[in-house]
Amino acid sequence: xxxxxxxxxxxxxxxxxxxxxxxxxxxxxxxxxxxxxxxxxxxxxxxxxxxxxxxxxxxxxxxxxxxxxxxxxxxxxxxxxxxxxxxxxxxxxxxxxxxxxxxxxxxxxxxxxxxxxxxxxxxxxxxxxxxxxxxxxxxxxxxxxxxxxxxxxxxxxxxxxxxxxxxxxxxxxxxxxxxxxxxxxxxxxxxxxxxxxxxxxxxxxxxxxxxxxxxxxxxxxxxxxxxxxxxxxxxxxxxxxxxxxxxxxxxxxxxxxxxxxxxxxxxxxxxxxxxxxxxxxxxxxxxxxxxxxxxxxxxxxxxxxxxxxxxxxxxxxxxxxxxxxxxxxxxxxxxxxxxxxxxxxxxxxxxxxxxxxxxxxxxxxxxxx
Amino acid sequence: xxxxxxxxxxxxxxxxxxxxxxxxxxxxxxxxxxxxxxxxxxxxxxxxxxxxxxxxxxxxxxxxxxxxxxxxxxxxxxxxxxxxxxxxxxxxxxxxxxxxxxxxxxxxxxxxxxxxxxxxxxxxxxxxxxxxxxxxxxxxxxxxxxxxxxxxxxxxxxxxxxxxxxxxxxxxxxxxxxxxxxxxxxxxxxxxxxxxxxxxxxxxxxxxxxxxxxxxxxxxxxxxxxxxxxxxxxxxxxxxxxxxxxxxxxxxxxxxxxxxxxxxxxxxxxxxxxxxxxxxxxxxxxxxxxxxxxxxxxxxxxxxxxxxxxxxxxxxxxxxxxxxxxxxxxxxxxxxxxxxxxxxxxxxxxxxxxxxxxxxxxxxxxxxxxxxxxxxxxxxxxxxxxxxxxxxxxxxxxxxxxxxxxxxxxxxxxxxxxxxxxxxxxxxxxxxxxxxxxxxxxxxxxxxxxx
Numbered sequence: 061x062x063x064x065x066x067x068x069x070x071x072x073x074x075x076x077x078x079x080x081x082x083x084x085x086x087x088x089x090x091x092x093x094x095x096x097x098x099x100x101x102x103x104x105x106x107x108x109x110x111x112x113x114x115x116x117x118x119x120x121x122x123x124x125x126x127x128x129x130x131x132x133x134x135x136x137x138x139x140x141x142x143x144x145x146x147x148x149x150x151x152x153x154x155x156x157x158x159x160x161x162x163x164x165x166x167x168x169x170x171x172x173x174x175x176x177x178x179x180x181x182x183x184x185x186x187x188x189x190x191x192x193x194x195x196x197x198x199x200x201x202x203x204x205x206x207x208x209x210x211x212x213x214x215x216x217x218x219x220x221x222x223x224x225x226x227x228x229x230x231x232x233x234x235x236x237x238x239x240x241x242x243x244x245x246x247x248x249x250x251x252x253x254x255x256x257x258x259x260x261x262x263x264x265x266x267x268x269x270x271x272x273x274x275x276x277x278x279x280x281x282x283x284x285x286x287x288x289x290x291x292x293x294x295x296x297x298x299x300x301x302x303x304x305x306x307x308x309x310x311x312x313x314x315x316x317x318x319x320x321x322x323x324x325x326x327x328x329x330x331x332x333x334x335x336x337x338x339x340x341x342x343x344x345x346x347x348x349x350x351x352x353x354x355x356x357x358x359x360x361x362x363x364x365x366x367x368x369x370x371x372x373x374x375x376x377x378x379x380x381x382x383x384x385x386x387x388x389x390x391x392x393x394x395x396x397x398x399x400x401x402x403x404x405x406x407x408x409x410x411x412x413x414x415x416x417x418x419x420x421x422x423x424x425x426x427x428x429x
Numbered sequence: 430x431x432x433x434x435x436x437x438x439x440x441x442x443x444x445x446x447x448x449x450x451x452x453x454x455x456x457x458x459x460x461x462x463x464x465x466x467x468x469x470x471x472x473x474x475x476x477x478x479x480x481x482x483x484x485x486x487x488x489x490x491x492x493x494x495x496x497x498x499x500x501x502x503x504x505x506x507x508x509x510x511x512x513x514x515x516x517x518x519x520x521x522x523x524x525x526x527x528x529x530x531x532x533x534x535x536x537x538x539x540x541x542x543x544x545x546x547x548x549x550x551x552x553x554x555x556x557x558x559x560x561x562x563x564x565x566x567x568x569x570x571x572x573x574x575x576x577x578x579x580x581x582x583x584x585x586x587x588x589x590x591x592x593x594x595x596x597x598x599x600x601x602x603x604x605x606x607x608x609x610x611x612x613x614x615x616x617x618x619x620x621x622x623x624x625x626x627x628x629x630x631x632x633x634x635x636x637x638x639x640x641x642x643x644x645x646x647x648x649x650x651x652x653x654x655x656x657x658x659x660x661x662x663x664x665x666x667x668x669x670x671x672x673x674x675x676x677x678x679x680x681x682x683x684x685x686x687x688x689x690x691x692x693x694x695x696x697x698x699x700x701x702x703x704x705x706x707x708x709x710x711x712x713x714x715x716x717x718x719x720x721x722x723x724x725x726x727x728x729x730x731x732x733x734x735x736x737x738x739x740x741x742x743x744x745x746x747x748x749x750x751x752x753x754x755x756x757x758x759x760x761x762x763x764x765x766x767x768x769x770x771x772x773x774x775x776x777x778x779x780x781x782x783x784x785x786x787x788x789x790x791x792x793x794x795x796x797x798x799x800x801x802x803x804x805x806x807x808x809x810x811x812x813x814x815x816x817x818x819x820x821x822x823x824x825x826x827x828x829x830x831x832x833x834x835x836x837x838x839x840x841x842x843x844x845x846x847x848x849x850x851x852x853x854x855x856x857x858x859x860x861x862x863x864x865x866x867x868x869x870x871x872x873x874x875x876x877x878x879x880x
């Protein structure tokens with residue numbers, strides 16, 4: 061039933077682990093701790109883990125939806141379910157969401173660069189360098205992006221070891237008292253930790269490029285689990301390292317933790333973290349650019365390469381315009397709301413639509429057969 | 430062209446010894462101690478063979494025909510010794526391929542003695558008519574790989590095939606890359622290993638370099654010596670080699686990035702000597718690095734073109750004199766001189782010359798990127814490089830295998846060269862028809878068991 065692209069373009073099912081995990085990690089990992097701390101305070105790790113576990117459900121729904129798509133992706137499913145006009149419109153909305161996603165990552169990262177590394181580098185230059193890089197990668201096709209995702213799970217994972225150095229100064233009593241918050245507090249933290257898990261929805265676009273995709277769901281679950289375990293480590297170490305008051309006022313707690321590490325030949329180890337984050341934002345951004353170019357290609361008469369450049373150009377313009385801190389905050393907020401609606405509103409709605417359409421169609425099929 | 434000793438010692442005495450009456454060509458051929466003796470009728474063919482060094486014999490009884498005897502000097506114009514000149518190893522055989530196709534095929538057959546070793550000959554080159562041989566082992570090499578290679582070679586249209594390096598570039602999957610996509614080597618053991626592990630080798634007439642494929646990125650950093658040493662030292666040297674590649678690529682870019690943009694990365698006590706050594710240098714770090722790197726490239730290029738004995742002397746004189754003088758004249762800093770010299774040295778550890786060259790070339794774009802953007806540029810350059818490697822393919826096999834696509838079965842012999850007990854499988858990404866290389870029969874003994 062589920063559609064699959066030609067064999068030479070697909071990747072092995074186990075790579076879905078790396079794709080799902082890598083598309084979720086992004087710029088949000090740098091600063092989520094100080095945002096969730098305003099809600100459930102020392103208990104917010106519960107929210108992070110619960111939202112992560114809810115992703116299992118989202119993955120289940122996505123697989124259900126995609127199994128019934130004629131061409132195996134969201135683009136064709138929209139047209140299939142809602143007709144040509146409405147389907148194309150919805151594809152356009154999804155395309156805008158993807159642009160928002162990549163803009164948010166780039167703008168926030170260039171803020172990090174400007175604040176901590178070189179204050180005089182303009183945002184447009186950071187954006188230009190990254191977009192040229194992303195276009196070069198996305199031009200190589202899905203298999204190259206998958207390869208990068210695979211490598212960029214392995215390379216940054218080495219840095220987790222260095223967390224042991226800040227944890228020597230950890231105060232584990234920061235977590236006490238346990239579970240003394242009301243449900244709204246947890247909900248607030250949960251809502252603030254959604255950006256951590258955004259990106260999994262990209263599966264809606266690259267699903268046909270996974271070999272034996274209907275059976276690959278196991279790897280998707282492993283990928284999701286990898287993500288929330290990793291975030292669990294980052295949450296717990298940040299809450300143990302900082303006290304609550306400090307955490308609420310810090311900007312990038314993950315980077316802040318790395319500032320304490322230094323060696324006899326290296327004073328500022330946090331540079332490693334900062335530049336390492338390029339490895340972390342590159343694969344999801346490339347996936348998004350690749351996916352949005354695909355949407356453009358299917359909905360407009362443009363060719364694949366032209367639509368890639370068009371998408372990149374639009375992203376570049378947005379990145380250049382949103383230089384001040386207010387615009388960055390606005391982008392982050394919009395993208396968080398859009399992501400939450402997509403993951404927890406639209407995907408269940410799609411599943412419902414597919415269910416209904418199957419339910420209507422089924423008698424027809426059995427009549428024909 | 431003719432071997433005069435062959436003519437005087439064999440051909441003429443044999444003709445003189447013919448006493449009985451001669452009726453036809455068959456009698457003459459029976460008396461001659463030569464295998465390659467055939468009659469020819471067409472003038473074109475006779476002219477061609479005469480040009481190749483054959484002797485022509487005419488007979489009153491056999492008018493209209495001439496006998497052509499092969500008395501070519503096979504070794505004329507070829508060197509006598511076949512030591513490996515550029516890929517040296519301390520342990521292990523030192524025989525290398527030479528410019529003669531027949532000898533090369535023979536050398537390969539000495540290492541792989543089974544009859545399943547197949548040599549397929551084709552001719553390439555509209556002017557040179559070079560004989561090119563595809564070598565593989567039937568029953569091990571995947572027929573699909575052989576077929577791809579055959580197709581690629583058939584598609585070649587060149588006038589003169591000077592060297593196998595030309596073939597390598599023409600049949601490459603992607604010509605816009607600095608990376609060599611096929612392994613070219615003059616070592617017999619390397620080609621024997623490649624063929625025995627399921628690759629295809631291409632021997633080209635007149636070329637001492639034999640190419641093999643499909644090659645992976647790791648293949649270029651493997652030295653046959655790794656297999657002659659025990660696995661612990663072999664692995665150690667292999668890892669040193671990989672690290673030296675990283676060092677050679679990134680050392681000078683990091684120097685530029687740190688000194689131009691991120692000097693706060695260096696602790697004060699280390700920053701002091703670095704700053705002091707560059708105190709009187711009037712140039713920016715980029716200019717300094719570019720000046721020194723170009724000088725080293727110049728020395729290398731001059732050393733490669735000069736005759737061996739002068740080259741060595743000039744290298745030492747040039748290196749020491751120029752380096753010392755430029756520091757004295759305050760044109761470069763001491764520390765940079767150390768870094769550049771070390772990274773030049775590190776780039777020569779790569780066993781395959783072509784790959785070593787690639788790494789030397791790739792340093793310059795990285796230097797420019799780091800000069801423009803600092804650490805950001807280095808990381809962007811690294812990602813670009815990785816992406817480029819991910820996009821490459823050699824004979825339709827991904828270049829970065831076994832790391833990506835991840836093939837767990839091949840890790841016994843990649844970064845780590847494990848003991849011969851564990852390297853029992855052939856490279857699985859080549860899909861060889863027989864996967865087992867051998868069966869180790871020694872079973873490890875348990876601690877002090879006595880029963």
